[in-house]
Amino acid sequence: MTTAFRVLGLLALVAMALIPFLPLGAAQEYIWHVIIQIFLWSFVGNAWSLMGRFGLVSLGHGAFLGVGAYATVLLWNFYGMTPWAGVVLAVLLTVALALVVAYPCSRFQVVGHYFGLVTLAVGEVVRLWIVAERDWTGGSLGVSLKTGGTASGLWTLQFADKRVFYYVGMAAWLFGLWVWWRVDRSMARSAMEAIGEDETAAASVGIRVTRFKMGITALSAALTALGGALLALYLAYTNPDTLSGIGVSLRIVFAVVLGGMYSLLGPFVGTALTIALSEYLRIYFGIKLIGIAETIYGLLLIIFIIFLPAGIYGSIRDALFRRRPARSSGGVAVGAASS
Amino acid sequence: MLELSQVTAGYGAFTALWDVSLRVSSGEAVAVVGPNGAGKTTLLRAISGLIAPRAGRVTFEGAELAGHPAYDIVAHGIAHVPEGRRLFPQLTVAENLKMGAFLPAARGHFHESLERVYTLFPALAERSAQRAGSLSGGEQQMLAVGRALMSRPKLILFDEPSMGLAPVMVLRLFDLIRRVREEGYTILVVEQNVRQVLKLVDRAYLLEVGRIKMEGRAADLAEQDFVRKAYVGF
Amino acid sequence: MIEPIFILEAVVNGILLGGVLALLALGLNLIFGVIDIVWIAYVDIVALCMYGVYFLVTLYGWPLWLAGLGAIVIGAGLGVLVHLLIITPILSSPPINQLLATGGLLFFIQSVATLLWSTDHRSVRVTLPTIEVGGIFISFSRLLAFGLSILAMIALYLFLKRTYTGTAIRAVSQDREAIALMGARPQRLYVVTSMVGGAMAGVAGALLIIQYAVHPYFGGAFGPLTFMICVLGGLGNMVGAFFAAFIMAQVISVGGVMVSTEMGYVIAFVIFIVLMFVRPGGIFAKRG
Numbered sequence A: 001m002t003t004a005f006r007v008l009g010l011l012a013l014v015a016m017a018l019i020p021f022l023p024l025g026a027a028q029e030y031i032w033h034v035i036i037q038i039f040l041w042s043f044v045g046n047a048w049s050l051m052g053r054f055g056l057v058s059l060g061h062g063a064f065l066g067v068g069a070y071a072t073v074l075l076w077n078f079y080g081m082t083p084w085a086g087v088v089l090a091v092l093l094t095v096a097l098a099l100v101v102a103y104p105c106s107r108f109q110v111v112g113h114y115f116g117l118v119t120l121a122v123g124e125v126v127r128l129w130i131v132a133e134r135d136w137t138g139g140s141l142g143v144s145l146k147t148g149g150t151a152s153g154l155w156t157l158q159f160a161d162k163r164v165f166y167y168v169g170m171a172a173w174l175f176g177l178w179v180w181w182r183v184d185r186s187m188a189r190s191a192m193e194a195i196g197e198d199e200t201a202a203a204s205v206g207i208r209v210t211r212f213k214m215g216i217t218a219l220s221a222a223l224t225a226l227g228g229a230l231l232a233l234y235l236a237y238t239n240p241d242t243l244s245g246i247g248v249s250l251r252i253v254f255a256v257v258l259g260g261m262y263s264l265l266g267p268f269v270g271t272a273l274t275i276a277l278s279e280y281l282r283i284y285f286g287i288k289l290i291g292i293a294e295t296i297y298g299l300l301l302i303i304f305i306i307f308l309p310a311g312i313y314g315s316i317r318d319a320l321f322r323r324r325p326a327r328s329s330g331g332v333a334v335g336a337a338s339s
Numbered sequence B: 001m002l003e004l005s006q007v008t009a010g011y012g013a014f015t016a017l018w019d020v021s022l023r024v025s026s027g028e029a030v031a032v033v034g035p036n037g038a039g040k041t042t043l044l045r046a047i048s049g050l051i052a053p054r055a056g057r058v059t060f061e062g063a064e065l066a067g068h069p070a071y072d073i074v075a076h077g078i079a080h081v082p083e084g085r086r087l088f089p090q091l092t093v094a095e096n097l098k099m100g101a102f103l104p105a106a107r108g109h110f111h112e113s114l115e116r117v118y119t120l121f122p123a124l125a126e127r128s129a130q131r132a133g134s135l136s137g138g139e140q141q142m143l144a145v146g147r148a149l150m151s152r153p154k155l156i157l158f159d160e161p162s163m164g165l166a167p168v169m170v171l172r173l174f175d176l177i178r179r180v181r182e183e184g185y186t187i188l189v190v191e192q193n194v195r196q197v198l199k200l201v202d203r204a205y206l207l208e209v210g211r212i213k214m215e216g217r218a219a220d221l222a223e224q225d226f227v228r229k230a231y232v233g234f
Numbered sequence C: 001m002i003e004p005i006f007i008l009e010a011v012v013n014g015i016l017l018g019g020v021l022a023l024l025a026l027g028l029n030l031i032f033g034v035i036d037i038v039w040i041a042y043v044d045i046v047a048l049c050m051y052g053v054y055f056l057v058t059l060y061g062w063p064l065w066l067a068g069l070g071a072i073v074i075g076a077g078l079g080v081l082v083h084l085l086i087i088t089p090i091l092s093s094p095p096i097n098q099l100l101a102t103g104g105l106l107f108f109i110q111s112v113a114t115l116l117w118s119t120d121h122r123s124v125r126v127t128l129p130t131i132e133v134g135g136i137f138i139s140f141s142r143l144l145a146f147g148l149s150i151l152a153m154i155a156l157y158l159f160l161k162r163t164y165t166g167t168a169i170r171a172v173s174q175d176r177e178a179i180a181l182m183g184a185r186p187q188r189l190y191v192v193t194s195m196v197g198g199a200m201a202g203v204a205g206a207l208l209i210i211q212y213a214v215h216p217y218f219g220g221a222f223g224p225l226t227f228m229i230c231v232l233g234g235l236g237n238m239v240g241a242f243f244a245a246f247i248m249a250q251v252i253s254v255g256g257v258m259v260s261t262e263m264g265y266v267i268a269f270v271i272f273i274v275l276m277f278v279r280p281g282g283i284f285a286k287r288g
Helices: A003-021 A025-052 A061-079 A083-107 A112-132 A162-185 A187-197 A199-204 A209-235 A245-259 A266-285 A292-307 A311-321 B040-048 B070-076 B093-100 B110-120 B122-126 B137-149 B167-182 B194-200 B218-222 B225-229 C004-035 C042-058 C064-090 C095-117 C140-162 C164-172 C176-181 C186-209 C218-233 C238-258 C261-278
Strands: B002-011 B014-024 B029-033 B055-060 B078-081 B155-159 B186-191 B203-208 B211-217 C130-133 C136-139
Touching (some): A025 A162, A025 A209, A025 A266, A061 A083, A061 A112, A061 A209, A061 A245, A083 A112, A083 A209, A083 C261, A112 C218, A112 C261, A162 A187, A162 A209, A187 A199, A199 A209, A245 A266, A245 A292, A245 C095, A245 C218, A266 A292, B014 B029, B014 B040, B014 B055, B014 B211, B029 B040, B029 B194, B040 B070, B040 B078, B040 B186, B070 B078, B070 C176, B078 B137, B110 B122, B110 B137, B110 B167, B122 B137, B137 B167, B167 B194, B186 B194, B203 B218, B211 B218, C004 C042, C004 C136, C004 C140, C004 C186, C004 C218, C004 C238, C042 C064, C042 C218, C064 C095, C095 C218, C140 C164, C140 C186, C164 C176, C164 C186, C176 C186, C218 C238, C218 C261, C238 C261
Parallel strands (some): B078 B155, B155 B186
Antiparallel strands (some): B002 B014, B203 B211, C130 C136
8 A cells, every 4th residue: 555545544544533523413323323333334344255255255144143143132131241241252152153164164165156055054044043042032023232221331331322332333343454454464365365266276285274264264253243242232132134144144245245355445335335325215215115225235236246346446446556356266256355 | 062261270369270271072081180289179179160260261062151159050061079079978878869969950850860870870779778978988989979960960070089999999980980981971080090090081181280281192191101100000 | 742643744744845845946956057056036036926926816817827827937037037137147257256146136136026015925815725634634725836846847857858958958067068069059058947947936936825925035034945955955956956855844844843933944954054064065966
């Protein structure tokens, strides 16, 4: 990145940090709400893209979101466990789930279509199980976070002031970017790209295929679970359809693809666009045209996959920097891979 | 019947044939011989439409065929027995032959053609319900030839038919091709096994590194040094 | 303890369910086996055909059997449309892109359906009797659906085995160049395959609407299940999918009776995941 862009980036960050203190009128809580959603969902999107960019296209990340969210909420609701501990446990639980699924997939070279479908099944299992165990999960009605009442906000991680979550969200988002950037610069990236291109060849030069795949999957799952927990804490409510299942999984994928799977800021751009679009449509159409946002999403996803596989941000960036596209990884289409 | 005029063809950035011209007259048996990598397979693929020539003309019975797709060229009467047989391994012998008669014109005469093929190759008749993938090398080659015959072609292209066959089978194979020729088909064979194929055909061309180096009657070419020294036949 | 008679009833219902699931899986498998692309949105197309039957019957007053035939035509048409507009441009794209494109289609169909027809559940009011055989109650519509799906599968089998086009469709999946040398156009064969796959979806839709209500997210219920069955039987393996469908249907049906409906599905999915690891190619793996 050139110095000019660095400075610009820094300025943008500062601006973002200052937004909660700007007088934005009556709608300010709403604006914060939208931005918090963007932060948290792009954090999740970045986590997904850690796998997606290497050809491990998961259509079941809703499972990780769901386990992260539900574990955190239920541990608080039933055992009064502070979310600080609850989130940690939730993440560990999710990683365990991820490893259980990733191990056989990695060892038996379950890739491409098969992998997508297996992850889809996993996502559905989690959702169905949440609904089935309605006695304590609340089933399709979801479960609300019990109020902390008089207990300290920091202990229960429940805050009346949205702005706290604004900074929590922003911190999470930045953390996610940092992790992505570290992975991008690490050995893991070269190894994963080699694996994506030719697993057998990679193994024959000594790359521990299974270990890398599982590692990336665990990392992606852990971050996603964290995102799910934060979302549940913020919204103080969780529901099997908003935080698990194929719908939300596809929405994550779509946002990342729209923005660009192979770039650092791609998920952010894509998420910002999709959330902004859906909010705009909601304001404009009100309750009249339910489903219009998703209709447009679906259409855009199809069009983007066909014409712009590198996504909006990715394509613009490639064009601006005239980078040679990174060699296909896992057989994925064009797109230089780092910011 | 068939005339190639200064055909240049290749794959991507690589050119395999340069300015190749040859002709095959109706009823003739012609061979194209040459070492590995000479471009022989490319030549046949350019004729049958699997690849489009970059330059030059391919004329068959007056029709310009260069650049036409494969499914169109076979309709004009050129059948290609591909390198490596290219059978449909999961389909049975009978089904492979049925596919050979896919063309509307061929379908009408399906039973007649089938009879003919089974008479020529009784081994196929015995194995008609067997999966093509489980046949022996020799049987597979027979099936590939039979399949080509099902389309009722006028010209048959043979691409390295002896490849991968045991020596005994090779002799039987050329015998087979001779019988096909006797049935009245015009044939163009591309082969590495020079000695055997020259016994079979009327005329031959020598293709080396994408260009025609020599041409003549088979008997004359058989006397040439290159046959005796450079290319080992059995 | 559950009385054995209920388990028996569950087994029978499982068989009946298996028939329709097998039909769903076959259509999807046909397309994957030949064109090598998984239509994530397949069951949503089935849902569209269900809507088709619904509207033909309730809005236009068509008799049910005619609407069923209409659904087949609708399905075939949708199959061709999807292939030409979405599949053809991404034929040589990496599998990821293909999954995402058909995933986008799923989104699109579900939301257009919500937009046009709201989330209301719609069912075709058919009063078909319930038959009693030796203490077991079987709904006639289920029996009918089972019988017709078997017929449809036989028809598909005959098409693929006996006709020139059907055999050519099997051939093109084995060697695309060779079939072109026989005079068949691979692109055309793909279109026909998609058309037949779509027609199967139409049949499935017609058979499902007499048993279930349709709503925009119907695909979410049956979709993952169908994929699971296909993968279990070996993606592309028609016979495998057939048996996998019946096995899964039994698990769902009996599990549903013994524990709860949702748990029945959960067990089925878990078994799927476990089996994937034991035999990643599918129980009856033939293709890679």
